[in-house]
Amino acid sequence: MKLIYFHGFASSGASGTVELLRNMMPEDTVIAPDIPVDPVEALPFLQKLCQDEQPDIIVGTSMGGMYAQQMRGFLRICVNPAFNMSTNSKVLKTGTFKFHNGRKDNQKEFRITKEIIQHFNQMERQQFKGITPEEQELCYGLFGINDPVVHTYDLFKKHYPHAQRFEGEHQLNEKVVRKTLLPLIRELLTPNS
Numbered sequence: 001m002k003l004i005y006f007h008g009f010a011s012s013g014a015s016g017t018v019e020l021l022r023n024m025m026p027e028d029t030v031i032a033p034d035i036p037v038d039p040v041e042a043l044p045f046l047q048k049l050c051q052d053e054q055p056d057i058i059v060g061t062s063m064g065g066m067y068a069q070q071m072r073g074f075l076r077i078c079v080n081p082a083f084n085m086s087t088n089s090k091v092l093k094t095g096t097f098k099f100h101n102g103r104k105d106n107q108k109e110f111r112i113t114k115e116i117i118q119h120f121n122q123m124e125r126q127q128f129k130g131i132t133p134e135e136q137e138l139c140y141g142l143f144g145i146n147d148p149v150v151h152t153y154d155l156f157k158k159h160y161p162h163a164q165r166f167e168g169e170h171q172l173n174e175k176v177v178r179k180t181l182l183p184l185i186r187e188l189l190t191p192n193s
Contacts, residue, residue: 001025001029001056001189002031002053002054002055002056002057003028003031003055003058003059003185004031004032004033004049004053004055004057005017005021005030005031005032005060005064006033006035006046006058006059006060006068007035007060007061007064007101008061008062008171009063009082009092010097010098010100010110011099012100012101012102012104013032013034013103017061017171017172018032020173020174020177024177024182033045034104034105035063035064035067037112037116038116038119039119039120039123042067043123046071047070047071050071050074057075057077057188057189058074058076059076059181059185060076060077060078060079060081061079061080061171062079062080062081063082063085063091065078065082065141066078066081066082066083066085066124066127069081069128069156073135074138075138075188075189076139076140077140077142077181077185078141078142079142079172079181080142080144080152081150081152082149082150083127083150083152083155084124084152085124086117086118086121086124087121088150092117092120094113094114095111096112097109097110097111128159131160136159136160136161137162139162140163140184140188141160141162142163142164142166142184143156143165143166144165144167144168145165146167146168146169147168147170148169149170166180
C-alpha cells in the first residue's frame with residue numbers, strides 16, 4: 001500500500017506523525033514531502049506528486065488536510081483540516097517563523113507575507129468547487145473533539161458525508177493513529193468481501 005502524507009503548517013515530511021506512520025506500517029510505503037509555504041507553489045506541487053505516485057490513499061493533517069481535500073480523484077483522509085487558514089490569525093500571520101522539523105532543503109525558517117496570506121485566501125475560496133457525488137465518497141474527515149486550533153467539522157459536513165470525531169486534540173499522537181487513523185485506512189482499503 002502506498003500512502004502520501006501531507007504535514008501541517010510550519011512542519012515537514014520529517015514530522016513525528018510520519019515517523020509514527022512508518023513504524024506502525026512497516027510493510028507499506030509512506031511518502032511525505034516538504035510542502036512549499038506558498039499555496040501558489042504548494043497546490044500544483046502536491047497535485048503533480050499525487051499524479052506521479054498514484055497513492056492508494058492520501059492523509060493530511062491541519063493545513064495538509066486542507067490540501068488533501070483538494071486532491072480530487074484520490075481516496076483521502078483529512079485530519080483536523082485547516083480550511084480557513086487565511087482568517088485564523090492564531091495560525092497564519094505575517095513574520096518570520098521557524099520550521100518545527102528539519103526539511104530536506106535544510107531551511108530552518110520561513111517568511112509569511114501579506115501576499116502569501118492573500119494566496120491562501122484566494123485558494124480557500126475555490127477549494128470546495130467541483131465536488132461531485134463520486135468525490136464525496138472519496139474524502140473522509142477526522143476531527144479531534146478537543147482541538148483548540150481548528151473547528152471545521154460543520155464546514156466539512158456541508159460538502160462531504162463521511163466525518164467522524166475522535167477523542168483527541170489537534171495533533172495526532174500514537175494512540176489516535178493506532179485507534180482511529182489506522183483502522184479507518186484499513187477499512188477504506190479492504191475490498192468488500
